[in-house]
Amino acid sequence: MENKAVFKEFATEFRGEMILPEDDQYDAARQLWNGLYDRYPAGVARCESPQEVIAAVNFARENDVMVAVKGGGHDYAGNSVCNDGLVIDLSPMHKVEVDEHQKTARVEGGATVGQFDAKAQKYGLATTTGTASNIGIGGLALGGGSGYLSRRFGMTIDNVLSVDIVTAEGNLVKANESENEDLFWAVRGGGGNFGIVTAFKFKLHEVGPEVLSFQAYFPYEDSGLVLQFYREFMRKAPDELSCYAFFLKVPPVEPFPPEYHGKTTCAFIACHSGNPEKGRAELQSLKTFGNPFLSFIQPMEYTAIQKSFDAGMPKGLRWFTRAHYLDKLSDTAIETLIKNTELLPGPFTVAYLEPMGGEVNRVDLAATAFPHRDAAYSLHIFPGWDDPSKDGENIKWAKEFSRAMQIEATGGVYVNLLSQDEKERVKAAYGENYDRLARVKRKWDPDNFFSMNHNIVPEG
Numbered sequence: 001m002e003n004k005a006v007f008k009e010f011a012t013e014f015r016g017e018m019i020l021p022e023d024d025q026y027d028a029a030r031q032l033w034n035g036l037y038d039r040y041p042a043g044v045a046r047c048e049s050p051q052e053v054i055a056a057v058n059f060a061r062e063n064d065v066m067v068a069v070k071g072g073g074h075d076y077a078g079n080s081v082c083n084d085g086l087v088i089d090l091s092p093m094h095k096v097e098v099d100e101h102q103k104t105a106r107v108e109g110g111a112t113v114g115q116f117d118a119k120a121q122k123y124g125l126a127t128t129t130g131t132a133s134n135i136g137i138g139g140l141a142l143g144g145g146s147g148y149l150s151r152r153f154g155m156t157i158d159n160v161l162s163v164d165i166v167t168a169e170g171n172l173v174k175a176n177e178s179e180n181e182d183l184f185w186a187v188r189g190g191g192g193n194f195g196i197v198t199a200f201k202f203k204l205h206e207v208g209p210e211v212l213s214f215q216a217y218f219p220y221e222d223s224g225l226v227l228q229f230y231r232e233f234m235r236k237a238p239d240e241l242s243c244y245a246f247f248l249k250v251p252p253v254e255p256f257p258p259e260y261h262g263k264t265t266c267a268f269i270a271c272h273s274g275n276p277e278k279g280r281a282e283l284q285s286l287k288t289f290g291n292p293f294l295s296f297i298q299p300m301e302y303t304a305i306q307k308s309f310d311a312g313m314p315k316g317l318r319w320f321t322r323a324h325y326l327d328k329l330s331d332t333a334i335e336t337l338i339k340n341t342e343l344l345p346g347p348f349t350v351a352y353l354e355p356m357g358g359e360v361n362r363v364d365l366a367a368t369a370f371p372h373r374d375a376a377y378s379l380h381i382f383p384g385w386d387d388p389s390k391d392g393e394n395i396k397w398a399k400e401f402s403r404a405m406q407i408e409a410t411g412g413v414y415v416n417l418l419s420q421d422e423k424e425r426v427k428a429a430y431g432e433n434y435d436r437l438a439r440v441k442r443k444w445d446p447d448n449f450f451s452m453n454h455n456i457v458p459e460g
C-alpha cells in the first residue's frame with residue numbers, strides 16, 4: 001500500500017488524534033520551537049495514553065515508517081519532527097501528580113517544565129528543571145537537565161526515581177534501581193534512544209515559593225573585569241546560588257538606560273534558592289561589584305523566575321547552537337569570549353556561561369549516563385534571528401566563535417545543546433559512556449527504530 005494510504009488506514013483505527021497533511025491543524029502540529037526546521041511528516045499521532053503510544057510504535061515498526069518523538073518540541077536540532085514519517089506527539093500527556101508526603105511527582109512524558117513547576121509549587125516543592133517554561137520535561141530529563149537548582153539538588157536526571165517507557169517492541173516497561181537497571185542508567189543522559197518515556201517519577205525538594213533574583217548589567221568595556229570577578233566568585237559560591245554570566249544586547253525597554261539600548265552588555269543573572277537572609281548575605285559581593293548600569297535584587301516566585309527567559313526565546317524564530325564544556329575559565333577563554341561577543345549578530349542572540357559544580361559534581365560519574373560532571377561551566381553560543389536571509393551570518397558567527405573556544409574546552413558537549421549539523425560530535429556528547437550506551441541500545445533497540453535523535457548506534 002502507498003505510504004499515504006497506510007497512514008489513512010491507521011488514522012481510522014488510532015484512538016488518539018491523528019493529524020494528516022490535509023487537516024487544518026497539520027501546520028501547527030508539525031511546527032517546532034526552532035523555525036530553522038520546516039519538515040513535513042506523513043502524520044502526527046497525538047497520544048493521550050501509553051496504549052496510544054504503543055499503537056503508534058507498533059504501526060510504525062510494522063510498516064517500516066520513520067518515527068520522531070515529540071515532547072515539548074524544543075530540540076535545538078529539530079529531532080522531534082521528521083519528513084514523511086510519523087511524529088508521535090506526547091503533548092496531550094502532560095498530567096503531573098504530586099505526593100506531598102513522599103515528596104515525589106509522577107509526570108507524564110509530554111509535560112512541560114512550566115506545567116511541572118506550577119503543580120509542584122502548589123506544595124512548596126520543586127526539582128531541577130531547565131530555565132524556560134515551555135521546554136519539555138521529556139527531552140530535558142533524558143539528556144541531563146540543568147537549571148537554577150542543579151548545583152543544589154543535582155541535575156534533572158539525578159532526581160529521576162523511575163520511568164515508564166514504551167520500547168521499540170511496543171512493550172510498556174518500568175526502569176528504576178530494581179527493574180531494568182541497564183535501561184534506567186541509559187535513559188538518564190542517553191536521550192530518546194531507548195524508547196518513549198510515558199511517565200517519569202521524580203524526587204522533589206522544598207523550594208520557595210519565593211527565591212532571590214539578582215541581575216546586574218555592565219558596560220561591555222568592563223567585561224574582562226566582570227568575568228575575572230565571576231570566576232573567583234563562582235569558585236566559592238554556595239550550592240543554593242546559581243549565577244549565569246551572559247553576553248546579550250540590551251533590550252530597548254525600561255528600566256534599561258536608553259544610552260545602552262541595543263549595545264552588548266555583560267551581565268550576571270542569578271537565583272538564590274535557599275534561605276533569603278542567607279541569600280542576601282551570600283549575594284553581597286556580587287551586588288557591590290563594579291559599576292553596573294542596572295542592577296537589582298528582589299524576591300520572586302520560583303515559578304516566575306523559571307519563566308523569566310521565555311520572552312527572549314520566542315517560538316518560531318530561527319535558532320542555531322554551539323556549545324562546549326569548560327573545566328576552567330582561563331584568561332585566554334575570557335579574552336576569546338569578549339572578542340567574539342562585541343558584535344552579536346541577531347536581535348535575540350546570546351552567549352552565556354552556566355555554572356556547574358555543587359551537587360552536579362558530587363554524583364558518582366558512573367551513576368548515570370551523563371559524563372560531564374567534572375566541568376566547571378557549560379558555554380552556550382546561541383544566535384537567534386527572524387530573517388531567513390540572515391541565516392548565513394548568524395550560523396557563521398556561532399561556528400567561528402565555537403572554533404575559537406575549542407582550545408579552552410574539555411572536548412565534551414551537552415547532548416541537549418547539539419545542533420543538527422554536528423553528527424561528528426555525538427560521541428563526544430556521550431563521552432566515555434558511549435560504548436556502554438551502545439550495548440544497552442543493542443539490547444533494547446537492536447534495529448535502531450528510535451533513530452531521530454543524537455543517535456547511539458546499537459553495537460557491542
Ligand SMILES: Cc1cc2nc3c(=O)[nH]c(=O)nc-3n(C[C@H](O)[C@H](O)[C@H](O)COP(=O)(O)OP(=O)(O)OC[C@H]3O[C@@H](n4cnc5c(N)ncnc54)[C@H](O)[C@@H]3O)c2cc1C
Binds near residue numbers: 068072
Ligand atoms: C529555549 C530553550 C531553553 C533551554 N533551557 C535549558 C535549560 O535551562 N537546561 C537544560 O538542561 N536544557 C535546556 N534546553 C535544552 C533542552 O533541554 C532540550 O532542547 C530538550 O531536548 C528539550 O526537550 P523537549 O521535550 O522540549 O524537546 P523535543 O524536541 O520534543 O525532544 C527532544 C528530543 O528528546 C526526545 N524526547 C522528548 N520527549 C521524549 C519522551 N518522553 N520519551 C522519549 N524521547 C523523548 C525527542 O525524540 C527528541 O529526540 C533549552 C532549550 C531551549 C530551546
